[in-house]
Amino acid sequence: MREALKEAEKALEEDEVPVGAVIVYKDRIIARAHNQIKRLKDPTAHAEMIAFTQAAAYLKNERLIDTSIYVTVEPCPMCASAMVLARVKRLTYGVSDPKTGACGSVFNLADNKRLNHRVKIKKGVLAEECGALLRDFFKKKREKKA
DSSP: OHHHHHHHHHHHHTTSOOOEEEEEETTEEEEEEEOOHHHHTOTTOOHHHHHHHHHHHHHTSSOOTTEEEEEEEOOOHHHHHHHHHHTOOEEEEEEOOTTTOTBTTSOBOTTOTTSSOOOEEEEOTTHHHHHHHHHHHHHHHHHHHO
């Protein structure tokens, strides 16, 4: 999770919502990314989505079987669905997202019995640090508007 936090800090430096993700396979980080929505002018350029693309290239497979993803913020519906489609084994995230979280907060797409794959979820890891990045980012945004 510390490596995902480093990625989130990169997003913060780029004035992106500070979300970072890393994907681990056989105890090795095979992908790392941060939000790049503004930079790429792409609404799908979430940290997780970019990391999925990197991991699939590394594994030479669209299935990310036996991988674990560490994300600073609970994934949204798009990212949670992509985890299921990619067959990610485990998700560990820092802070819950009460507005768009799709891994237990608003929805639970990652561990839904009606879907063909379920992701094991662990939440709250380094939650204070992950949450502080988000709070500071949005506080500064509100101050700029005022």
